Amino acid sequence: MKLMKFLVGMPAAFLVLGSGGANAGEEAGAIVCINDKWDEKELEKGHKLVDYAGRCVDVPDDQAASKSSEECVGKYEYMPDQSYKGSGTCVITFMGDKTGDKLNSAWQEGSDLKAFPYQYTGGTGKYKGAKGGGTYFYENLTDTLSGGRFKGKLELSD
Incomplete structure (x- = not known):
């Protein structure tokens, strides 16, 4: 039996956020992952445990x-019985962010x-102190590549 490899991808791309107080931005886009x-x-x-590591790229619908x-x-x-569950974490880096700041996420x-x-x-x-979240889903394209969509909200506080 070949197991389906559901690659994780925690969406992180966010829309331009305002300044002052709590900032929030809706996010939606495409996600592509490599296992x-x-x-x-x-x-x-039939009972298997898997250790997973992978990388993803998040491309927001908003080109800005x-x-x-x-x-x-x-x-x-x-x-x-063919059921499965998984959980983990991701460290997210934003393209063009010169500060080197990282965003953390947890997924299921x-x-x-x-x-x-x-x-x-x-x-x-x-x-x-970032909060928020959303949902994602993708399908396997090959044994090591997957692609799909994400939608959610990222909240930043000063």
């Missing part, structure tokens, strides 16, 4: 918004979900 590590261990027939890249890690569990995936939720969990510099 760097997919280490499967079969505990018993910053593109971003992500470094992600996580764990998946596949059950004999599972066979019982129609869309996968993500949450922002803070970060460094201007992303310290």
